[in-house]
Amino acid sequence: MSVVFLSTRPPTVSVEKLDAIAGRYGVALPGHEQPHYLHLLNGLDATLTQLSTLPVYTDPRLLPDPTTLPRTFVKLGGDAVKNPLNTWSHQTKISSTQPIHTRLAGKTIAVKDNVSIAGVPLTGGTFPELLTGKKEYPIPEIDAVVVKRVLEAGAVVKGSANCEHFSMSPLSFTSASGPVHNAWLRGYTTGGSSSGCAAAVAAMQVQGWRARHGLPSNDEEIGEGVDMAIGGDQGGSIRIPASYAGIYGLKPTHGLIPYTGIVSLIPMIDHTGPMTTTLEDNALLLSVLAGYDGMDPRCTPETPLRKNVVDYSALLACWKTEKEAKGEWTPQSAGRGLRVGVIRESLEVMGLTEEVKAIITAAAAQFKAVGADVQEVSIPMHTLGPSIWTIATRPFMCEMGLQNRVTPYPQYPMPDVTPPSFSQSAFDILNKHNPAVVNMFFNSAFLNEKPDANQMLARAMTHVQQLRDAYDAVLEDFDVLLTPVNPRVGSKHPEYEMTVDQKMEPAIGATLNTCQFNVTGHPALAMPAGWGMAPDGPGMLPVGMQLVGKRFDEMSIFKAAAAWEFGGLGLDRWNGQLN
Incomplete structure (x- = not known):
């Protein structure tokens, strides 16, 4: 031919x-x-x-609802007075005068600053010259699907929340606008890369928690918060900050929520999901966000059409009612009928402190106390998961994640994100703010130049399936699996003048219990489990636990979490000492 x-x-x-x-x-x-x-x-x-010569085509399904226009914004990134935790990148106030339904009426929402909001600058946590090769940040013409859906549900979008540099840090000190502080203890990490989302939701969590415990308000110290946020997760970037911030963060099943209109790292591991102050709000927001959009190639035949998305919050309430009718919704029996597997290897990962291990052990005991069947299970491949995640993704990370190279599938390609080639000037900026990005460029080049690069990548991909099968096999006997999220209590922010090793050291091991589920696609929820002593200073910081379920079975996670909380909320395990 x-x-x-x-x-x-x-x-x-x-x-x-x-x-x-x-x-x-x-x-x-x-x-x-x-x-x-x-x-x-x-x-x-x-x-x-x-x-x-053809003009760029914008899919009309992504154009903003005219009833939400015009839009204005205020840049707050780096403003220590109006933005004390450095939560916000750009604040706005967007709502629809004609929402399709009102399930989120009255709810305020922030989105990670790699999510497109039409008319509002998008930073990706980096500097404009690294994102576009220009002095200005791109201003999207479209609303990401998740933004459109919350506006259609009656929510108010309050703006974009700061995120880590190119979404490549499990801590919260690398954003171009400066470190994002923990709402519970200033100067400490709130986790990343959805750091501003965690801080925004945690600000509301702190306010409500202090009121319940009779403590004075500290609103001026933490600034404005929101009820809900929409974060992104490629290796733990929803769950890790949720754990550090004492909130609820769900990485849903891969492909359940469309990623259209969000800056990608690698489609195989891209997830977006809800971050909330309560479990019930997490289920509510998931119901609004989930469902095929007709554009995202991450969706699969298992992804439900929007009309078929279950009402997670209503089903959770119905389940509680059914248990009440049977006399089981009590502190001794709320978990009856649930099977919980504690992954042994998750309690043996490098860097896991005895303090965090004790909190997870106590969480398992609370599952037993509410009547759940709790057993320790061994999944040897769990410890290999981070290596599989690394080798399966690093060869693509620079082209797709740091250069926005479009994958050969129909999609919205984020045409305004045009990072220039890696150079000495880029190195100088990244080496100061986030050496992890420099390391990613070097890693990717090293792997791609190996003579057997394709064979190694192919082998890693086969092990992705093997890892998925290993979890699936255990989940045939359990409703959820329990692991720690972060291996240690949140650390202090490092200084920019520190060496690369000093900046990178606090992040080592942070994803050892989270990144596995990005390549396997299983849903995983981080939720508050207790408190730990803040290192290098007085005070306490939240510690989270992770519940993992079968793919497209977020409902079992919500049930298990609700039953566990009937035995006492994680943040109410407080010894009277704060900060």
């Missing part, structure tokens, strides 16, 4: 360019063949020129 390119313009590709291209493959073109291949290459160049 031959392809004929028709063009009346003079050729623009030179023989030297053709020879250079052939030389990349070690090919020396015979002289008599050069004109023919040159003709074909010039035909391609003419076709490219033709396409480049």
Whole structure:
């Protein structure tokens, strides 16, 4: 089959360019063949020129609801007075005058600053020259699907929350606008990369918690918060900050919530999901966000159509009512009928402190106390999960995540995100603010240049399936699996003047119980389990636990979490000492 390119313009590709291209493959073109291949290459160049004259097409399904216009914003990133925790990137107030339904009426929402809000600058946690090669941040023309859905449900979008540099840190000191502080203890990490989302929701959590415990308000110290936030998670970036912040953060099943209109790292591990002050709100927000959008290639045949998405919050309430009718909704029997597996290997990961281990052990005991069947289970591959996640993703991370190279599937490609090539100037900025991004460039180049790169990647992908199968096999006998989230209590922010090792050290091991479930796609919820002593200073900080369920079975996670909380909320395990 031959392809004929028709063009009346003079050729623009030179023989030297053709020879250079052939030389990349070690090919020396015979002289008599050069004109023919040159003709074909010039035909391609003419076709490219033709396409480049077309205006960028924006899918009308992503255009903002006219009733939410016009939109204004205030830049708050780095404003220590109006934004004391450095929670906010840009604040706004967007709502629809004609919502489709009112399930989120009265709820305020923030979104991670890699999520498109039409008319509001998008930063990705980095500097504009690293995101677009220009001095200005891009201003999207579209609303991400998750933004459209919360507006259709009657919520008020309060703005974009700061996130970590290119979404590549489990801590919260790398954002271009400065560190994001923990709402419970300033100067300490609130976790990343959805750091501002965690801080925004935690601000509301702190306010309500202090009121319940008879403590004075500290609103001026923590600033404005929101009821809910929408974060992103590629290795733990919803669950880790939720754990540090004492809130509820769900990484849903891969493909359950569309990722359209959000800056990607790698489609295989991209997740977006709810971060809330309560379990019930988490279930409510999930019901609004979930369901196929017709655009996101991460969705699969298992992804429900929107009309088929279950009402998680209503089902949870119905389940409680049924247990009440049977006399089982009590502190001794709320968990009756639930099977909980504690992953032994999750309690043996590198860097897990005895303090955190004791909190998770106590959480397992609370499941037993409310009547659940709790057993320790061994999943040896759990300890290999981080290595599988690393090798399966690093070869793609730079092109897809740091250069926004579009994958060959129909999608909305975020055309305004155009990072320049890695350079000395980029290194100088990243080395100061987030060495993890520099490391990612080096890692990706190292792996891709290995002679057996494709074989190693193929092997890693087979082990992704093996890892998924290992969890699926255990989940045939259990409703949820229990693990720690973070291996230690939240650390102090490092200083920018520290060495690379000093900046990276607090993050080591942070994802050892979370990143596995990004490649396998299983849903996982981080929720408050207790308190730990803040290192290097007085005070207490929240510690979270993780509940993992079968793919597309978020409902079992919500049931288990609700039953556990009937035995006492994690944040109410307080010894009277705070900060």
